[in-house]
Amino acid sequence: MSETKTASIASKDKIIKVDYLARVEGEGSLYVKVKGGKVKNVQFKIFEPPRFFEAFLRGRLYKEAPDITARICGICPIAYQMSSSQAMENAFGVKVSPGIRDLRRLIYCGEWIESHVLHVYMLHGPDFLGYESAIHMAKDHGDLVQKALRMKKLGNEIMEVVGGRAIHPINVGVGGFYRAPSKSELQALVDELQWCREAAIETVRLVAGFNFPEFDMDYEYVALSHPDEYAITEGRLISNRGLNIDVSEYEQFFEESHETHSHALHSAIKGRGAYFVGPLARFNLNFNQLHDEEKKLAEEVKCVPPINNPFKGIVVRSLETLYAVNESLRLIESYEPPEPSMIAITPKAGRGQGCTEAPRGICWHRYTLDDKGLIQDAKIVPPTSQNQKQIEKDLHQYVSQYIHLPKDQLTWQCEQAVRNYDPCISCATHFLKLEIDREE
Amino acid sequence: MATHRKPKLAVWKFASCDGCQLTLLDCEDELLAVAGAIDIANFPEASRAVIKGPYDVSLVEGSITTAHDAERIHQIRRDSKILVTIGACATGGGIQALRNFTDVKSYIPVVYAKPDYIKTLNKSTPIADHVAVDFELRGCPISKKQLIEAIVALLAGRKPQLPHYSVCMECKRRDTTCLAVAEGVPCLGPVTQAGCGAICPSYHRGCFGCFGPKELSNTESLSHWWQSNGMDNREIVRRFRSFNAYADAFRKESEAHE
Numbered sequence: 001m002s003e004t005k006t007a008s009i010a011s012k013d014k015i016i017k018v019d020y021l022a023r024v025e026g027e028g029s030l031y032v033k034v035k036g037g038k039v040k041n042v043q044f045k046i047f048e049p050p051r052f053f054e055a056f057l058r059g060r061l062y063k064e065a066p067d068i069t070a071r072i073c074g075i076c077p078i079a080y081q082m083s084s085s086q087a088m089e090n091a092f093g094v095k096v097s098p099g100i101r102d103l104r105r106l107i108y109c110g111e112w113i114e115s116h117v118l119h120v121y122m123l124h125g126p127d128f129l130g131y132e133s134a135i136h137m138a139k140d141h142g143d144l145v146q147k148a149l150r151m152k153k154l155g156n157e158i159m160e161v162v163g164g165r166a167i168h169p170i171n172v173g174v175g176g177f178y179r180a181p182s183k184s185e186l187q188a189l190v191d192e193l194q195w196c197r198e199a200a201i202e203t204v205r206l207v208a209g210f211n212f213p214e215f216d217m218d219y220e221y222v223a224l225s226h227p228d229e230y231a232i233t234e235g236r237l238i239s240n241r242g243l244n245i246d247v248s249e250y251e252q253f254f255e256e257s258h259e260t261h262s263h264a265l266h267s268a269i270k271g272r273g274a275y276f277v278g279p280l281a282r283f284n285l286n287f288n289q290l291h292d293e294e295k296k297l298a299e300e301v302k303c304v305p306p307i308n309n310p311f312k313g314i315v316v317r318s319l320e321t322l323y324a325v326n327e328s329l330r331l332i333e334s335y336e337p338p339e340p341s342m343i344a345i346t347p348k349a350g351r352g353q354g355c356t357e358a359p360r361g362i363c364w365h366r367y368t369l370d371d372k373g374l375i376q377d378a379k380i381v382p383p384t385s386q387n388q389k390q391i392e393k394d395l396h397q398y399v400s401q402y403i404h405l406p407k408d409q410l411t412w413q414c415e416q417a418v419r420n421y422d423p424c425i426s427c428a429t430h431f432l433k434l435e436i437d438r439e440e
Numbered sequence: 441m442a443t444h445r446k447p448k449l450a451v452w453k454f455a456s457c458d459g460c461q462l463t464l465l466d467c468e469d470e471l472l473a474v475a476g477a478i479d480i481a482n483f484p485e486a487s488r489a490v491i492k493g494p495y496d497v498s499l500v501e502g503s504i505t506t507a508h509d510a511e512r513i514h515q516i517r518r519d520s521k522i523l524v525t526i527g528a529c530a531t532g533g534g535i536q537a538l539r540n541f542t543d544v545k546s547y548i549p550v551v552y553a554k555p556d557y558i559k560t561l562n563k564s565t566p567i568a569d570h571v572a573v574d575f576e577l578r579g580c581p582i583s584k585k586q587l588i589e590a591i592v593a594l595l596a597g598r599k600p601q602l603p604h605y606s607v608c609m610e611c612k613r614r615d616t617t618c619l620a621v622a623e624g625v626p627c628l629g630p631v632t633q634a635g636c637g638a639i640c641p642s643y644h645r646g647c648f649g650c651f652g653p654k655e656l657s658n659t660e661s662l663s664h665w666w667q668s669n670g671m672d673n674r675e676i677v678r679r680f681r682s683f684n685a686y687a688d689a690f691r692k693e694s695e696a697h698e
Contacts, residue, residue, distance in 0.1 A: 025458045025485060049455040049505040050560055055547035056538040060678065067648065071535045071683065074459020074581060122465065122486065133487030135475045145472065153468040164639045166466060167459040167581040168650075171643045178645040415488075424458075 023123040025424040042396045057378040078111040079358030081172040083365040088174040091352025099338030100176040106331045109324040110158025115359035116321045121148035128210040176342035200322035208301035212311040221281035230289040247355040267386040274389035277361030279316045310420040347373025447496035450482035454502030459581040460527035493519030503529040503564045517571040528580035528683045537564040537686035580650040580683035603634040610638035631657035653689035673697040
């Protein structure tokens with residue numbers, strides 16, 4: 001631990017203070033108050049300055065939404081582009097062709113590979129191996145970090161070939177793609193995908209061997225579910241406690257509240273409270289739709305549903321990376337450039353919803369449009385604000401269970417408990433500060 | 441043996457999407473070489489380790505939108521020998537500068553149930569409005585190649601070599617047919633600074649100005665051309681008002697059509 005983050009412990013009030021949580025996207029802070037050996041208060045605070053996307057989307061043309069909402073997050077722009085495109089198509093009653101649908105799934109696989117590998121090796125992995133960062137880790141495990149960078153690069157390359165650019169792709173639009181890549185452009189990715197398949201298998205075996213804290217919680221998992229495939233770009237919203245709704249019904253079942261301590265809204269299931277979105281939710285709800293290879297590997301490393309230890313999210317992300325690689329190979333194999341690459345749209349007044357699986361969970365959008373296709377109203381619920389309540393509950397439970405640990409260790413593990421969710425605080429951040437205030 | 445101190449690099453974030461700092465981690469082929477040549481002294485997205493300033497180079501992402509951030513940037517300036525802004529937010533105010541054309545108070549209740557909790561400045565401003573900036577990297581997001589060039593050059597004590605001509609030059613070099621001339625597609629290429637590699641036209645869409653206005657850009661002439669092709673004022677305003685809406689040339693042109 002670095003000097004600035006080392007606990008400064010006042011003898012009377014016993015406060016552990018960390019300047020920020022590193023290796024998450026964005027900045028926030030964390031406050032834990034312990035009194036008489038019991039956790040009294042936990043606040044996961046998000047200080048990302050408000051940027052007002054929903055406000056300035058008003059008056060913009062429907063076509064601009066994928067480009068503008070991509071700027072909510074540089075880590076998962078595809079999620080915003082896909083959810084907003086789908087919401088617009090839904091409002092106009094447009095259905096894209098199967099070829100466009102496949103291409104969307106492919107670019108989304110690229111985002112999953114890039115984001116998952118970044119998280120597994122560069123943000124989360126160093127915790128388990130005891131390093132401050134992947135760069136520090138490279139001194140002892142050069143080959144491992146090189147391999148991770150090569151995997152991540154492949155994810156970016158898929159996004160570049162299909163989307164034109166890895167961060168804020170330019171080729172994604174309402175109705176499809178400005179230009180469909182040629183067969184040979186996609187074929188050129190196959191050799192590297194084959195290499196990456198092996199690398200992803202090794203990754204699963206490696207991370208499954210990490211030491212995980214004993215920590216099981218009873219979660220309500222929420223994810224998209226599709227009858228024919230491991231859901232990424234579409235499906236119904238389901239949960240392990242009986243939720244089964246169309247994405248257009250989201251607001252009837254979910255609500256957001258605004259807490260004083262955070263710039264991000266807290267989501268909850270009406271009448272039930274916190275829920276869990278992301279890889280663990282998808283894996284637990286849709287496991288049977290993974291390819292045989294991932295299922296077999298999951299059994300080999302003893303990571304099969306139900307997985308209720310959020311620290312094992314790193315294994316699940318690695319299995320999903322393998323899924324995304326295999327799915328990319330399948331999609332490229334059967335690819336024929338869709339003609340046209342973009343369905344023509346005639347705007348009409350209406351309202352539409354869209355929801356897709358960002359690497360860190362469902363990303364839900366709703367727009368109201370006028371007859372010229374200008375946006376009248378927008379609502380966007382990113383995955384991190386959906387997980388926020390659950391993150392606080394995890395911390396509450398974790399500190400209660402491990403209160404006896406030395407402060408430095410507990411602090412680092414609390415950071416990890418947050419990192420389990422791969423929170424994208426830009427979608428909502430800045431300084432994540434951990435204070436544990438112990439009053440005996 | 442005399443030890444040569446490695447230069448210290450810091451990365452800072454203000455209001456932004458994290459995409460420009462992610463570009464550093466996306467330099468997969470160069471990252472370890474860069475990390476070997478410098479000390480990454482402050483880069484929270486990548487590392488828990490923090491080394492105290494002063495820093496040889498600070499990369500600053502994001503725009504200034506809160507009173508706290510307006511103060512924080514001064515400390516970063518004091519701690520940095522060279523300060524480089526990375527991306528459209530830090531260099532031009534970013535997409536969140538769309539608030540600058542209205543009263544931000546009208547935005548708050550649209551997004552937040554309890555507007556009283558929200559503290560924000562009325563304008564989103566670039567870093568250079570607050571402190572001296574040594575070098576600016578354009579783009580939403582920045583280009584990987586330009587980022588590496590800037591880091592290498594600044595550490596070597598020379599000026600980074602970056603183009604100031606328009607996207608059109610990059611299109612010509614790629615041999616992309618001009619969409620504006622051949623098909624009448626609205627394109628901001630003629631007034632936008634090069635750097636992206638003219639990606640959009642190669643994917644059959646017009647440039648939408650991610651890199652902001654080039655030097656001496658003739659935005660007025662472009663608007664006239666669009667108008668003569670039937671584009672109305674509202675659309676002209678929207679085209680100039682995206683990720684670099686508050687950059688001078690784009691701002692003035694959009695205001696002229698309001």
